[in-house]
Amino acid sequence: MIQIKNLKKIYQTKKQKVQAVDDVSLTINQGEIFGVIGYSGAGKSTFIRLINRLEEPTSGSIEIHEKEITKMSANELRLKRQKIGMIFQHFNLLWSRTVYDNIAFPLEIAGVAKSEIKEKVMELIHLVGLSGKENNYPSQLSGGQKQRVGIARALANDPEVLLCDEATSALDPETTDDILDLLVSINQKLNLTIILITHEMHVIQKICHRVAVMENGKVVEEGDVLDVFVRPQSKTTKRFVQQLNPLEHQQDKLAEFINDRDDSEVIKLHFIGKNTKRALISEIAKKFDVEVNILQGSISPTQEGSYGTLFIELNGANDVLTKTIEYMKQAGVEVEVLKHA
Amino acid sequence: MLSEWFPNVIPEDLWIATQETMYMTVVSVIGTLILGVMLGLLLFLTDRGSLWENRAVYGVTAIIVNVFRAIPFIILILLLFPFTDFLIGTIRGWKAALPALIAGTAPFYARLVEIAFKEVDKGVIEAAKSMGAKAHTIIFKVLLPESMPALISGLTVTAIALIGYTAMAGVIGAGGLGNAAYLQGFQRNNFDVVVACTIIIIIIVFIFQFIGDLIAKAIDKR
Numbered sequence: 265m266i267q268i269k270n271l272k273k274i275y276q277t278k279k280q281k282v283q284a285v286d287d288v289s290l291t292i293n294q295g296e297i298f299g300v301i302g303y304s305g306a307g308k309s310t311f312i313r314l315i316n317r318l319e320e321p322t323s324g325s326i327e328i329h330e331k332e333i334t335k336m337s338a339n340e341l342r343l344k345r346q347k348i349g350m351i352f353q354h355f356n357l358l359w360s361r362t363v364y365d366n367i368a369f370p371l372e373i374a375g376v377a378k379s380e381i382k383e384k385v386m387e388l389i390h391l392v393g394l395s396g397k398e399n400n401y402p403s404q405l406s407g408g409q410k411q412r413v414g415i416a417r418a419l420a421n422d423p424e425v426l427l428c429d430e431a432t433s434a435l436d437p438e439t440t441d442d443i444l445d446l447l448v449s450i451n452q453k454l455n456l457t458i459i460l461i462t463h464e465m466h467v468i469q470k471i472c473h474r475v476a477v478m479e480n481g482k483v484v485e486e487g488d489v490l491d492v493f494v495r496p497q498s499k500t501t502k503r504f505v506q507q508l509n510p511l512e513h514q515q516d517k518l519a520e521f522i523n524d525r526d527d528s529e530v531i532k533l534h535f536i537g538k539n540t541k542r543a544l545i546s547e548i549a550k551k552f553d554v555e556v557n558i559l560q561g562s563i564s565p566t567q568e569g570s571y572g573t574l575f576i577e578l579n580g581a582n583d584v585l586t587k588t589i590e591y592m593k594q595a596g597v598e599v600e601v602l603k604h605a
Numbered sequence: 606m607l608s609e610w611f612p613n614v615i616p617e618d619l620w621i622a623t624q625e626t627m628y629m630t631v632v633s634v635i636g637t638l639i640l641g642v643m644l645g646l647l648l649f650l651t652d653r654g655s656l657w658e659n660r661a662v663y664g665v666t667a668i669i670v671n672v673f674r675a676i677p678f679i680i681l682i683l684l685l686f687p688f689t690d691f692l693i694g695t696i697r698g699w700k701a702a703l704p705a706l707i708a709g710t711a712p713f714y715a716r717l718v719e720i721a722f723k724e725v726d727k728g729v730i731e732a733a734k735s736m737g738a739k740a741h742t743i744i745f746k747v748l749l750p751e752s753m754p755a756l757i758s759g760l761t762v763t764a765i766a767l768i769g770y771t772a773m774a775g776v777i778g779a780g781g782l783g784n785a786a787y788l789q790g791f792q793r794n795n796f797d798v799v800v801a802c803t804i805i806i807i808i809i810v811f812i813f814q815f816i817g818d819l820i821a822k823a824i825d826k827r
């Protein structure tokens with residue numbers, strides 16, 4: 265478990281003070297993938313670099329497995345860092361070393377014996393799917409392969425936590441998904457806690473269990489990914505959720521479907537978790553004397569289950585419509601009436 | 606044919622002069638490499654925002670480097686006469702040229718070394734820190750290998766400047782091809798000896814350039 269309390273970082277530049285991280289408190293559970301999302305300049309990189317003290321906190325405390333990072337001497341910190349893996353947006357591999365030697369580097373730093381290094385490196389190369397590439401130099405690898413080396417290197421000393429600073433932001437969408445899949449499989453195989461920061465909601469949706477939204481150095485919203493997706497509270501969070509589900513901001517396009525007939529209603533449905541698998545629409549069409557017209561729909565899988573959004577138009581007698589809506593609410597689906605009859 | 610074009614050249618003497626030039630160059634290149642890398646490292650590491658940030662050490666080192674770079678080489682030799690006499694025991698012969706040669710080129714090379722280190726990706730140094738590397742590990746396993754092509758090509762440039770300096774030192778008594786060109790050639794009106802020395806110096810420069818380029822290219826895996 266990682267416990268962060270009242271963490272602050274103030275950069276003092278010649279012209280001004282920048283409060284890059286402003287009183288952040290978070291608890292990150294063992295074995296979870298915790299995402300931090302925010303726009304550029306929100307303080308995400310500063311936040312993640314405070315965790316292994318690549319930046320010195322101005323105040324506050326960080327505990328990893330009950331050990332207070334913030335109180336450690338330079339030497340204690342150095343040893344602790346061997347147990348905190350980190351991967352970077354631009355991979356930061358040594359171009360002068362082969363894949364094998366890049367992955368061996370943290371083991372050399374930790375003083376591991378040569379024979380053990382060999383065994384461990386080959387195991388890691390296999391884990392990240394780079395078998396056969398061990399003698400290549402980074403310049404001979406694609407972006408995705410470079411990040412795989414970065415991941416293998418970060419895992420070399422069996423870390424307690426993996427920090428990812430925009431690990432997929434320099435990659436194309438397909439490669440991003442491959443790397444995210446790799447992170448999930450590592451999280452499950454090794455029960456490794458992962459903290460990642462990103463500006464892409466897609467990354468959060470695809471692999472995170474919990475998320476914190478950062479703005480101006482502060483955490484403005486925090487919770488289970490599914491909850492945050494379905495019920496975003498802050499304006500920033502809503503914008504991020506929209507980024508992922510273009511339907512949400514196409515609502516005005518639905519206006520043309522919304523007519524003035526008083527026997528029709530336009531409704532937005534939120535399906536969460538197991539409800540996404542339910543054939544609710546055919547149920548109501550059979551059960552009630554209504555016509556269902558499907559306008560738009562989408563479904564988004566997350567680590568904690570899926571959630572879907574569906575826009576439908578219901579036609580029928582007024583009291584039947586009311587009953588139908590009531591029935592859908594009973595079924596555990598969130599119903600939002602966009603246009604009243 | 607050779608004796609036709611170069612009637613006054615004594616091959617044995619020219620060979621000795623060539624050897625002396627080579628000795629001077631090779632030993633000074635080694636000295637320059639060691640001293641230059643140490644000074645360059647000190648400049649890099651004590652600079653603002655670096656590993657051992659220290660304004661006083663940086664300031665003093667920078668002043669020493671700049672002062673030695675500012676002194677014209679021919680004057681530096683004269684200035685260092687007492688020091689050379691103390692260190693080598695003589696002020697004549699190729700060995701006596703070494704202190705001045707190294708003092709003249711090491712500060713120049715130190716600046717090239719500093720620039721080479723500054724060009725190492727900050728992210729890679731940061732990655733090493735995030736793995737818990739000690740300072741000496743960062744120096745020997747990150748800074749030096751990652752900047753090696755620039756260190757080598759910088760050394761090539763320095764070595765070629767150094768060959769020029771050996772000739773200057775030769776004129777005032779340090780032996781070598783510069784000395785031969787001046788004493789046996791210029792002073793005795795044997796212009797063919799001057800030309801022969803020039804050709805050999807050009808060949809030596811080309812060899813150094815060729816070897817330097819070859820090594821820099823071979824180790825650059827970027």
Ligand SMILES: Nc1ncnc2c1ncn2[C@@H]1O[C@H](COP(=O)(O)OP(=O)(O)O)[C@@H](O)[C@H]1O
Pocket residue numbers: 275276277282283284302303304305306307308309310311
């Ligand atoms: N070394 C620094 N010195 C001064 N200001 C900084 C420094 N690093 C970051 N900042 C400032 O702190 C804020 C947060 O930056 P950063 O953590 O990089 O944000 P993000 O990663 O979310 O884009 C920005 O306003 C940035 O300009």
Ligand SMILES: [Mg+2]
Pocket residue numbers: 308309310430
């Ligand atoms: Mg950033």
